[in-house]
Amino acid sequence: EVQLVESGGGLVQPGGSLRLSCAASGFTVSSSFMSWVRQAPGKGLEWVSVIYSGGDTYYPDSVKGRFTISRHNSMNMLYLQMNSLRAEDTAVYYCARTSYYGSGRYYFDYWGQGTLVTVSS
């Protein structure tokens, strides 16, 4: 059974840093595509990052240069290092397995329960 469990959220001051973790089971992170998706309180969903099985990473402009997605293959873990945090980064952060259908078509087929990050002084 595929399971994803996030941790590491909490309260951080503007300009601070936080590292989120996602523990995966039931599949191998290193041979999968994995993403982070966030949701600000009362708002919609926003894709934050993806790491391909080959190691390539992509980000939207809103977090590029501040956030870094990575993985630990032997521990089957996914991470999101968040630096220079801003109030607008306040959200629930979900890790999601990202399946590949072919011809560049991807979808998020399994999601964790989310971890709340609050950026406030």
Place this chain on the structure above:
Amino acid sequence: DIQMTQSPSSLSASVGDRVTITCRASQSISSYLNWYQQKPGKAPKLLIYVASSLQSGVPPRFSGSGSGTDFSLTISSLQPEDFATYYCQQSYSFPWTFGQGTKVEIK
């Protein structure tokens, strides 16, 4: 960036109703379109991928259609557990983007 616009933003319907939600992309995205369901306080759940493929375990009352810029999600007979918010999402190009959501409420 590709903008995804859902309509309506919310709707009220009764159990047994046929419900259709539409999603329009700001440019052609072929069939690079997925649909998710989210209930309050829960993670999103994949319903439909690549526009019309039903995710394993999802009831067949859910269906998706469309290609290019216009897509739809249809619930053939609304059930009590279907009251939720629904999102479309494109993977045609980075940044991957979601629609703003459609909240389906009980009439």
